[in-house]
Amino acid sequence: MRSIVINAMIVTVNAENEVIHNGSMIFEEDTITYIGESPENLASFDQVINAHGKIVMPGLINTHTHAAMSLLRGYGDDLPLQEWLEQKMWPIEGKFQEEHIRLGTELSVIEMLKSGTTTFADMYNQMDIVADIVRQSGSRASLSRGMLGFGSKEMLTQKLKDTVRFAKQWHLQAEGRVRVMISPHSPYTCSPDFIKEALVIAKELDLPIHIHVSETEREVKLNMDRYKKRPVEHLYHLGVFDHPTLIAHAVHVNQEEINLLEKMGVKISYNPGSNLKLGSGIAPVPEMLKVGIRVALGTDSAASNNNLDMFEEMRLASLIHKGYHQDPLAISAKIAIQMATRYGAEALFMEDEIGSLEVGKKADFIILNTNQAHFHPMYDPISHIVYSASGKDVQDVFINGKQVVKYGEVLTLDEQRIIFEVEQIVNQWR
Amino acid sequence: MRSIVINAMIVTVNAENEVIHNGSMIFEEDTITYIGESPENLASFDQVINAHGKIVMPGLINTHTHAAMSLLRGYGDDLPLQEWLEQKMWPIEGKFQEEHIRLGTELSVIEMLKSGTTTFADMYNQMDIVADIVRQSGSRASLSRGMLGFGSKEMLTQKLKDTVRFAKQWHLQAEGRVRVMISPHSPYTCSPDFIKEALVIAKELDLPIHIHVSETEREVKLNMDRYKKRPVEHLYHLGVFDHPTLIAHAVHVNQEEINLLEKMGVKISYNPGSNLKLGSGIAPVPEMLKVGIRVALGTDSAASNNNLDMFEEMRLASLIHKGYHQDPLAISAKIAIQMATRYGAEALFMEDEIGSLEVGKKADFIILNTNQAHFHPMYDPISHIVYSASGKDVQDVFINGKQVVKYGEVLTLDEQRIIFEVEQIVNQWR
Numbered sequence: 003m004r005s006i007v008i009n010a011m012i013v014t015v016n017a018e019n020e021v022i023h024n025g026s027m028i029f030e031e032d033t034i035t036y037i038g039e040s041p042e043n044l045a046s047f048d049q050v051i052n053a054h055g056k057i058v059m060p061g062l063i064n065t066h067t068h069a070a071m072s073l074l075r076g077y078g079d080d081l082p083l084q085e086w087l088e089q090k091m092w093p094i095e096g097k098f099q100e101e102h103i104r105l106g107t108e109l110s111v112i113e114m115l116k117s118g119t120t121t122f123a124d125m126y127n128q129m130d131i132v133a134d135i136v137r138q139s140g141s142r143a144s145l146s147r148g149m150l151g152f153g154s155k156e157m158l159t160q161k162l163k164d165t166v167r168f169a170k171q172w173h174l175q176a177e178g179r180v181r182v183m184i185s186p187h188s189p190y191t192c193s194p195d196f197i198k199e200a201l202v203i204a205k206e207l208d209l210p211i212h213i214h215v216s217e218t219e220r221e222v223k224l225n226m227d228r229y230k231k232r233p234v235e236h237l238y239h240l241g242v243f244d245h246p247t248l249i250a251h252a253v254h255v256n257q258e259e260i261n262l263l264e265k266m267g268v269k270i271s272y273n274p275g276s277n278l279k280l281g282s283g284i285a286p287v288p289e290m291l292k293v294g295i296r297v298a299l300g301t302d303s304a305a306s307n308n309n310l311d312m313f314e315e316m317r318l319a320s321l322i323h324k325g326y327h328q329d330p331l332a333i334s335a336k337i338a339i340q341m342a343t344r345y346g347a348e349a350l351f352m353e354d355e356i357g358s359l360e361v362g363k364k365a366d367f368i369i370l371n372t373n374q375a376h377f378h379p380m381y382d383p384i385s386h387i388v389y390s391a392s393g394k395d396v397q398d399v400f401i402n403g404k405q406v407v408k409y410g411e412v413l414t415l416d417e418q419r420i421i422f423e424v425e426q427i428v429n430q431w432r
Numbered sequence: 433m434r435s436i437v438i439n440a441m442i443v444t445v446n447a448e449n450e451v452i453h454n455g456s457m458i459f460e461e462d463t464i465t466y467i468g469e470s471p472e473n474l475a476s477f478d479q480v481i482n483a484h485g486k487i488v489m490p491g492l493i494n495t496h497t498h499a500a501m502s503l504l505r506g507y508g509d510d511l512p513l514q515e516w517l518e519q520k521m522w523p524i525e526g527k528f529q530e531e532h533i534r535l536g537t538e539l540s541v542i543e544m545l546k547s548g549t550t551t552f553a554d555m556y557n558q559m560d561i562v563a564d565i566v567r568q569s570g571s572r573a574s575l576s577r578g579m580l581g582f583g584s585k586e587m588l589t590q591k592l593k594d595t596v597r598f599a600k601q602w603h604l605q606a607e608g609r610v611r612v613m614i615s616p617h618s619p620y621t622c623s624p625d626f627i628k629e630a631l632v633i634a635k636e637l638d639l640p641i642h643i644h645v646s647e648t649e650r651e652v653k654l655n656m657d658r659y660k661k662r663p664v665e666h667l668y669h670l671g672v673f674d675h676p677t678l679i680a681h682a683v684h685v686n687q688e689e690i691n692l693l694e695k696m697g698v699k700i701s702y703n704p705g706s707n708l709k710l711g712s713g714i715a716p717v718p719e720m721l722k723v724g725i726r727v728a729l730g731t732d733s734a735a736s737n738n739n740l741d742m743f744e745e746m747r748l749a750s751l752i753h754k755g756y757h758q759d760p761l762a763i764s765a766k767i768a769i770q771m772a773t774r775y776g777a778e779a780l781f782m783e784d785e786i787g788s789l790e791v792g793k794k795a796d797f798i799i800l801n802t803n804q805a806h807f808h809p810m811y812d813p814i815s816h817i818v819y820s821a822s823g824k825d826v827q828d829v830f831i832n833g834k835q836v837v838k839y840g841e842v843l844t845l846d847e848q849r850i851i852f853e854v855e856q857i858v859n860q861w862r
Contacts, residue, residue, distance in 0.1 A: 075808070076815035080764040113805040219758070278755030279819070281762070308819035309806045322752070325708030328649070332711070334510040375543040376739045378505070378851050379858040385506035389709070389738035394824030421808050428809040 003048045004030050005365075005403070008041050010053035011372070013383050015060050015343045015358045019336050021383060027058060029365035032177070032403040037359060051398075057370040057383050059339075060358050061120025061142075061401065062312035063346025065271035066212075066250040066300030068148075069124050069132060070098065070106035072113070073428060074305035083218065083280055091305060094431060103128045104135070105427055108420045110310055111139045115412050117311045117393025118368040120401045123248070123271070123300070123350055125185050125212060129168050137176035139414045140406040142366065144350045145172065146185035146212045149200060151192030162199055169207050177402055181352070182207075183248065188214035189233045190221045197240050210246040210351050213237070216259075217251035218282050234259035243268050248349050250300065253277050253285040260286065264293045269349040272341070274318040276302030288323050288332050298349035299341045311393035316342045320388055335388035365403040370395045433478045434460050435795075435833070438471050440483035441802070443813050445490050445773045445788045449766050451813060457488065459795035462607070462833040467789060481828075487800040487813050489769075490788050491550025491572075491831065492742035493776025495701035496642075496680040496730030498578075499554050499562060500528065500536035502543070503858060504735035513648065513710055521735060524861060533558045534565070535857055538850045540740055541569045545842050547741045547823025548798040550831045553678070553701070553730070553780055555615050555642060559598050567606035569844045570836040572796065574780045575602065576615035576642045579630060581622030592629055599637050607832055611782070612637075613678065618644035619663045620651045627670050640676040640781050643667070646689075647681035648712050664689035673698050678779050680730065683707050683715040690716065694723045699779040702771070704748040706732030718753050718762050728779035729771045741823035746772045750818055765818035795833040800825045 005028070012025040014037065028036035028047075044050050071091075078090030098106075103126065114122055121142040124132055129147045136143045147168055149161045165184060173182040184207070186192040186200040197213075204211050216222055216233045225233045234255055237243060243266035250271045255263070263270065272285055290297050299315045301307050316338045323332035347357025355364050372380065376390050399407035406414050435458070442452040444467065458466035458477075474480050501521075508520030528536075533556065544552055551572040554562055559577045566573045577598055579591045595614060603612040614634040616622040622630070627643075634641050646652055646663045655663045664685055667673060673696035680701045685693070693700065702715055720727050729745045731737050746768045753762035777787025785794050802810065806820050829837035836844050 072805075073809060075806075075820065076811045077809070079812075079815050079819065080761055080766075082760060086760070109805050109808060116805065274755075275751065278751040279760065281754045281758045281760035283758050284755050304806075304820075308815065311806075311822075318751075321705065321708040321748075322755070324711045325704075325714050325752070326756070328711045328713050330512060330516070330709065330711035331510055336510075373848070373851065375502075375539050375546065375847060375851065376505075376734075376741075378539060378854050379503060379507070380855065381506045381858075381862065382509075385509050385738065389509065390505065390734075392741075392822045392824055394822055417805060418803070421803065421805065424808050425810065428811075432811065 004028065004046065005049035005051065006041070006044065006047045007051045007053050007058055008044070010056060010058040011383050012037060012359060013057055013059040013387065014360065015339055016360050019340070019384070027359060029403050032364055034359060034361055034363050034365050037361060053369050056372050056397070057387065058359070058367055059370070059387065060343045060356070061366040061368050061399065062118050062342045063298065063350065063357065064114060064119045064122040064300050064310065064312055065248065065298040065346050065349045066273055066302055067110070067122055067124055067310065068126050068303040069110035069122070070103040070126050071303035071305040072110040072310070073102055073106035073424065075308050077305065077431065079308070100128060100131060102427060103131050105420065105424050107132050107135050108415055109424050110304060111135055111141055112412050112415050112417050112420060113310045115139065115141060115399055115407050116396065116410060117313065118396040118399060119310065119312050120366040120368070120399060121346070121350065121352070121356060123183070123212060133172045133175070133180050136180050140401050140404055142179040142356070142401055144181045144183050144352070146183040148185045148187050149192070150187045151196040158196055162203060166203055166207065169209055173209065179402055181350070183210045183212040185212045188221070189236055190224050194229070194240055197237070197242065201240070201242055201245060204245055210248060211242055212248045213250070215249040215252055216254045217277070219254050222254045232259060234262055238262055238266065246351055251277065251282070251285070253283045255286065257289065260290055260293055260295070264295050270295060270297045271300040271349055272297045272319065273300045273302040274322060275315055276306040278318070279308070280306050284322060284326055287319065288327065291333070291337065296345040296348055297341055298346040312342050313392050316388050335384050338388045339384055366401050368396050369398040371397040434458065434476065435479035435481065436471070436474065436477045437481045437483050437488055438474070440486060440488040441813050442467060442789060443487055443489040443817065444790065445769055446790050449770070449814070457789060459833050462794055464789060464791055464793050464795050467791060483799050486802050486827070487817065488789070488797055489800070489817065490773045490786070491796040491798050491829065492548050492772045493728065493780065493787065494544060494549045494552040494730050494740065494742055495678065495728040495776050495779045496703055496732055497540065497552055497554055497740065498556050498733040499540035499552070500533040500556050501733035501735040502540040502740070503532055503536035503854065505738050507735065507861070509738070530558060530561060532857060533561050535850060535854050537562050537565050538845055539854055540734060541565055541571055542842050542845050542847050542850060543740045545569065545571060545829055545837050546826065546840060547743065548826040548829060549740065549742050550796040550798070550829060551776070551780065551782070551786060553613070553642060563602045563605070563610050566610050570831050570834055572609040572786070572831055574611045574613050574782070576613040578615045578617050579622070580617045581626040588626055592633060596633055596637065599639055603639065609832060611780070613640045613642040615642045618651070619666055620654050624659070624670055627667070627672065631670070631672055631675060634675055640678060641672055642678045643680070645679040645682055646684045647707070649684050652684045662689060664692055668692060668696065676781055681707065681712070681715070683713045685716065687719065690720055690723055690725070694725050700725060700727045701730040701779055702727045702749060703730045703732040704752055705745055706736040708748070709738070710736050714752060714756055717749065718757065721763070721767065726775040726778055727771055728776040742772050743822050746818050765815050768818045769814055796831050798826050799828040801827040
């Protein structure tokens with residue numbers, strides 16, 4: 003099948019951050035085959051998409067979330083972190099059955115698709131359910147079974163075995179839309195030995211590590227108390243950073259750690275909304291960008307965000323640091339849009355496939371309805387994408403060349419059925 | 433005309449922040465006459481609005497903007513403040529004709545109405561144009577002619593005369609929807625004498641003062657250099673705070689100034705989005721709330737925001753301080769929603785009329801479409817309003833009992849005509 007998008011304002015987010023006004027993009031099956039200024043003869047195409055005056059841009063990449071936890075959206079806000087975790091999140095999560103994970107994940111996938119996220123990195127458990135929803139929904143994802151290092155030796159061995167089984171069963175399945183990463187949860191919940199065992203299987207399977215690091219000051223203190231090392235140094239000494247690794251958060255890292263992360267090529271998922279809401283702090287992102295780290299963005303779960311709108315994360319990422327450092331140049335719109343697309347693809351080790359609109363990459367793109375007051379005057383589409391737009395401006399979403407959202411409605415999942423079932427299943431917790 | 437909203441989740445934002453699940457609200461002409469749990473016999477109503485499962489809440493109050501400047505949305509971002517002002521904003525604003533002010537204001541009013549803002553405080557010039565758009569659009573506003581203290585004695589006298597004329601012509605016009613405030617621009621652009629002259633007319637007309645104060649550190653330094661006083665102390669000594677006053681920004685105020693502002697009952701319009709984007713800094717809002725100041729919210733202009741979505745300001749106001757102070761309790765959702773409604777009404781000296789849904793107040797309310805993934809599970813509507821919703825979730829807007837937005841479309845202004853004309857008129861500046 004050969005398709006063409008015409009009359010579009012194409013925000014490529016290629017290496018030059020090029021914008022093509024009134025451009026065309028051709029894709030054949032799942033792959034982009036042409037981007038340029040002049041439209042061809044349209045009669046030869048199976049599908050012609052007229053994006054007149056609208057913005058066409060790469061789908062957004064959410065590099066860190068826990069999709070099933072949207073079932074806990076707004077369930078206990080404005081609480082101290084430990085109270086929130088221990089009295090709100092953990093007791094309810096402990097009760098999660100397959101059905102909860104399925105509904106929570108479906109709710110999140112709907113929200114992500116509608117708001118223009120075409121790829122997400124999910125860390126949770128019972129990941130076969132999540133993988134199956136990715137398959138069915140047409141989304142793209144990098145999935146990892148989150149392994150908390152608690153429990154008996156047998157339980158831990160079982161977690162590692164399950165991770166290997168899941169990876170073998172799902173990696174590169176669903177037309178290649180599902181990928182797998184290996185997730186020891188964090189240095190504060192996993193022993194050094196358990197992290198090393200996880201690293202061994204990551205190497206055997208040739209899959210990247212995805213791990214939480216230094217989200218809170220408390221974690222750093224814990225690590226110092228236990229291992230006399232800050233978390234980044236600790237993981238470095240365990241050899242984790244010799245292997246492709248994505249770390250989530252990195253809020254409390256000093257300049258030495260930043261330099262080490264850069265040197266080792268570690269990827270970073272920055273989650274501004276969640277870090278702010280939980281009172282975790284403000285990550286030194288301008289400092290990371292300065293040494294050349296290409297920081298990616300994530301929402302974290304809807305339990306701590308409380309939505310999954312990546313436009314908001316772009317905007318927050320740019321605004322916070324301008325205000326915090328009293329420097330309007332801290333993180334520009336041109337950087338922020340890359341953090342949500344190109345850098346996201348690099349963070350998930352998928353930069354050959356996604357992250358920009360370029361010939362040879364997958365046709366993962368979104369169309370924004372610019373025919374609204376807040377997109378005008380249209381001096382600069384990248385400015386409006388970062389500083390004025392929201393996920394609600396996404397009109398159409400294509401992933402792997404297939405349309406999954408049309409005029410704001412998800413084609414592959416039934417939003418109304420899922421909302422109904424979600425409300426039913428949480429009734430017991432009100 | 434007698435109208436009733438039925439089956440609604442009514443977020444009253446009354447003094448108890450009460451939420452009525454499955455409630456009804458009656459309004460007769462422009463005034464709310466009943467709020468309660470049980471619906472009456474519906475046959476006697478001229479209009480029945482079925483808000484089944486939807487959120488009904490007070491319209492949002494934007495306490496500081498410059499509507500016409502939306503014509504400069506995205507015209508020069510990511511620049512140092514002085515360069516942005518001197519090379520981008522001022523040269524173009526200097527070219528503004530009546531037509532520019534009309535189109536910029538129409539564009540802003542459309543955006544504000546669609547995103548649930550029912551009242552806005554605007555400071556600009558040629559305010560008759562703005563007042564006429566407010567009249568026509570059905571919006572509510574507190575308007576002030578912004579008086580920069582530059583120019584000859586004759587020019588300054590003319591500005592004061594024009595302010596008096598505008599106030600007499602428009603205050604309480606358009607069914608009472610237009611009010612007027614008196615605006616000497618700021619201590620750094622107006623001499624003490626000019627501020628005192630403005631104060632005299634404010635007293636004569638019995639209208640509040642609306643003035644910029646301490647947005648940047650540079651302003652504070654300028655004031656210290658010129659008058660050996662910080663701006664708040666300076667205005668206090670000029671007698672401004674003996675009169676009802678709203679100050680915009682208050683980013684750089686110390687504890688002593690905060691105490692003084694509280695003591696004098698000065699109202700504060702906090703503009704988090706603009707303060708962050710321009711790199712002005714982070715205002716000490718938790719400190720203000722702590723001493724009892726009821727801080728209101730504003731967007732500032734779309735040239736420095738870059739949208740006019742008050743939901744975003746609510747969320748930013750809550751999130752920034754949690755992260756900055758590493759305290760998830762810094763500003764709760766329950767406070768943030770009041771900042772955008774009740775406290776906003778107080779800041780504009782309109783708390784008897786608007787700011788909450790209560791019997792006797794004006795029927796200024798909005799209906800949110802909650803039938804979307806990001807509103808579920810619905811544990812707590814106030815949490816979702818502050819942490820998950822956006823202006824795009826606003827479905828219907830009523831002001832003074834009249835519907836001005838229906839299913840997301842403005843009934844009183846033609847959005848498509850205005851977008852077209854806006855793009856035409858800015859062509860010369862691209």
